[in-house]
Amino acid sequence: MVYCAWDGEEPGLIGSTEWVEQHAEELQKKAVVYINSDENGRGYLEAGGSHALEPMMNEVARDVTDPETHISILDRRHSRELVNAADNGRLGKALLQKKGFSLGALGSGSDYSPFLQHLGIPCFNIGFGGESSGGEYHSIYDSYDDFRRFKDPSFQYGVTLARTAGRITLRMADATVLPFDFRAFFHTVSGYANELIGLVDQMRETTALTNQVLKENHYGYAADPTVQLAPPAAKAEVPFLSWSSLQNALTLLEAATTRLSDSLSHSHLTGSRADLVNQALYRAEQQLLSDNGLPRRPWYRHSIYAPGFYTGYGVKTLPGIREAIEQRNWKEAQEQIEVDAAVLRKFAGYLGSIAF
Structure with missing residues (x-):
């Protein structure tokens, strides 16, 4: 359909x-x-x-x-x-x-x-x-x-x-076999994860520098004394998040997508066997839904793509993690890393279970 x-x-x-x-x-x-x-x-x-x-x-x-x-x-x-x-x-x-x-x-x-x-x-x-x-x-x-x-x-x-x-x-x-190539999906999601790791590292450096500039009163010295402007408030230091579960899940996903691609390229599926494989392929994206949906937005269940909470139509990728980081909600960010890691492990297992 x-x-x-x-x-x-x-x-x-x-x-x-x-x-x-x-x-x-x-x-x-x-x-x-x-x-x-x-x-x-x-x-x-x-x-x-x-x-x-x-x-x-x-x-x-x-x-x-x-x-x-x-x-x-x-x-x-x-x-x-x-x-x-x-x-x-x-x-x-x-x-x-x-x-x-x-x-x-x-x-x-x-x-x-x-x-x-x-x-x-x-x-x-x-x-x-x-x-x-x-x-x-x-x-x-x-x-x-x-x-x-x-x-x-x-x-x-x-x-x-x-x-x-x-x-x-x-x-x-x-198509005799539907043209899904989950290697492309893996490379895309791996890129999203690397973006987030880099984002947190950048926020940590920026926060430390801003707080040092505040502590040494550089905002006060640089300000126009005739204009009453308060300096920005100091921000809490950015902690080190653990990305290991997500990285390990991506390693499993890479192996699963490579094996599946190899199997599809060497198979000669016809009839009912092709139908079963095709059903497994087009239903695969459903494995990327999280049971509880996004925080405060349970209707949005896709763990990889969602419109931003504050951006209207604009997309957020790995949205549970990304939006928690942007809001400096580090506890939720770590929780969402584990949620997405579990979803990707399940997805890798699903792809690995497709029988030829």
Whole structure:
């Protein structure tokens, strides 16, 4: 079962939270992927989604032609990334060596949210943009005439979006073995974990420096004596968190994803055996749901992706850990490290149990 949705559906149709909750059991049993598109205009491919499907998304982007430049939408996106990184030597060099692009992580703001973050169903959110105006979204100016005059006058990118979503749909529907590659997921989550470890180390250094500057009254000496401004308050020192359980879980996950990839590449599955393996593959993301959900937000159960508590639609990755760190709630941060480590251990065990 492959679902597709475009923004603008009325409540009660596919994509509404109520509908998803009402059909949760059937969706978790049968839904392979949910493909969403919200806004579309002229420009470059914008894509986010479940990272185990990132290699497949790159293959699709390689096979769709951009209507303005007549190169693939993959190559055009890559060119834009290189131009934007031209002033950053290290990033630019890395992009030159990179063959494909990375899917963005999904926060919220559209109909994929209940599928992914409540039920653990793999999702895509795709569209084109960057060369058309905005600001009319969900207003009285969000009209056919506005689209025809300003957004995509020739409707070429509407066709390109349909070709992109259509290829994803057909690839998922017709595959003998579904194109999930959990090695891509492992590399993505490992990167998130390293980001958080670096974030805590940076906060520790910054906090120690700020407190020393306060202690030696440098704020007072540097202040304008004619302006009554108080210096910032000293902050509690940043403790050393234990990351070992999360790192060990990631080691298990790396081994499990490598073994699974090797098994899939050497197998010749057909019939009922292929059906069983495919069911295990598309239900795998459900193993990333935590039983209690995020702190103070139990509806959001995905341990890897969630909209930020204070950022609206903006995504937070490894959200339980990340938001606790940002709020300097060190006790909760350590608790969430253990929660996510347990989820990833379970996920690695699940992938390792897929029988061929």
